[in-house]
Amino acid sequence: MLGHLAHPNGDCQIAEGPYAGHTLSWLWAEHRELFGNCEGKEFPLLIKILDAKDDLSIQIHPNDEYAAEHENGSLGKTECWYVLDCEPDATIIVGQRAKDRAEAAQMIEEGRWDDMLNVLPIHKGDFFQIDSGTVHAIKTGTLILETQQSSDVTYRLYDYDRPGTDGNLRPLHIEQSLDCIDFDAQAPTDGTVTAPEVDGVTELESNPCYTVDRVRVNGSKTLDQRWPFMCLSVIDGEGTVCGDPVHKGSHLLAPSTVSSIDLEGKMELIISTCRPPVPKRSPTGRGVGRLLGQSCSHGEHIKCSPARAELAIDQTPRPVPASLWLVTTIKKQQGAPPLIKRESPSPYITNQGAYR
Numbered sequence: 001m002l003g004h005l006a007h008p009n010g011d012c013q014i015a016e017g018p019y020a021g022h023t024l025s026w027l028w029a030e031h032r033e034l035f036g037n038c039e040g041k042e043f044p045l046l047i048k049i050l051d052a053k054d055d056l057s058i059q060i061h062p063n064d065e066y067a068a069e070h071e072n073g074s075l076g077k078t079e080c081w082y083v084l085d086c087e088p089d090a091t092i093i094v095g096q097r098a099k100d101r102a103e104a105a106q107m108i109e110e111g112r113w114d115d116m117l118n119v120l121p122i123h124k125g126d127f128f129q130i131d132s133g134t135v136h137a138i139k140t141g142t143l144i145l146e147t148q149q150s151s152d153v154t155y156r157l158y159d160y161d162r163p164g165t166d167g168n169l170r171p172l173h174i175e176q177s178l179d180c181i182d183f184d185a186q187a188p189t190d191g192t193v194t195a196p197e198v199d200g201v202t203e204l205e206s207n208p209c210y211t212v213d214r215v216r217v218n219g220s221k222t223l224d225q226r227w228p229f230m231c232l233s234v235i236d237g238e239g240t241v242c243g244d245p246v247h248k249g250s251h252l253l254a255p256s257t258v259s260s261i262d263l264e265g266k267m268e269l270i271i272s273t274c275r276p277p278v279p280k281r282s283p284t285g286r287g288v289g290r291l292l293g294q295s296c297s298h299g300e301h302i303k304c305s306p307a308r309a310e311l312a313i314d315q316t317p318r319p320v321p322a323s324l325w326l327v328t329t330i331k332k333q334q335g336a337p338p339l340i341k342r343e344s345p346s347p348y349i350t351n352q353g354a355y356r
Helices: 024-030 064-070 101-110 174-180
Strands: 014-016 045-052 058-060 079-086 091-096 117-121 127-130 136-138 142-149 155-158 201-206 211-224 229-241 244-247 251-255 260-273 301-304 308-313 316-321 326-329 340-342
Touching (some): 064 174, 079 211, 091 127
Antiparallel strands (some): 045 142, 058 155, 079 142, 091 117, 091 136, 301 326
8 A cells, every 4th residue: 555554454564673563553552752742542644646547436424523423433534635647638526516415315316416416627736625524536547645534434425336346236325425415515616726835835735634735846955844743755756855765656754753854856745744733843852763762873764564454445445465665764963864764666556446
């Protein structure tokens, strides 16, 4: 699985070093100091790259309150999409037109999907915020980077009457979907990014669940670490991050022990963070960290090898290769900053075959 995962349906396993055999979720639970002592029982974000080879089912996700009551205490799911690429004339579904539950139920009963669904043309570089309660679907020929809450609770509203792997129609969740639709939400008209770019940085979204920035580098740039951690995804170009070579498809996680992120090269990144910013560290504390109670210097590391995970796509768990590596390096004073680095030999997740 490409991206940043610490979820029961898809978790990274650490291969060697002081945490060998443990998962990223275990590291989150047992060594919260690496994440700025951020609160929460689960690593709060999932970040994925999805390559849709077919129309995905039309879905809706509950908010935290509904999920906690009806899904065994789970988190709800708020997410966002950055369009990395798409076919000409590609479209996406974000929002719906029914005014209330009764009208939505009637449209569903009569199969009036064209009347109900808000279908939008998309272009490379578009961005969509998908709040809980939003009807949505990724359609064929679309490559997106998704940042979301750490939850896989999905209600399937419509599945194009397609059979599942057993030959039967997959179950729908009409009542739950009607419970969760936010009928007051305004459907978007396009995904054009209108936020200003300041010194190469554009804030795409900031809400209580996450902050997502697009960062463009042409030469060198230093980013202050103001967060408990930062998830970095290189979406174009190549260069270095804190001296380590990276390229399109590289994913890294900078824990709270990093005071700044040094970027070099010509590349574009999406950086996802969560929780309120932590106070800026003083220069004297730059890069000093401890692992398992032992002082760590430049070169000490943790690696995460490929693992198998059960991923819930449309609430249908299926085994897929994790295909990513995890490396954490704690630097000495004025050495290379600590990073958790994830690379995948396969740049994308696809919905071809099992993923629909």
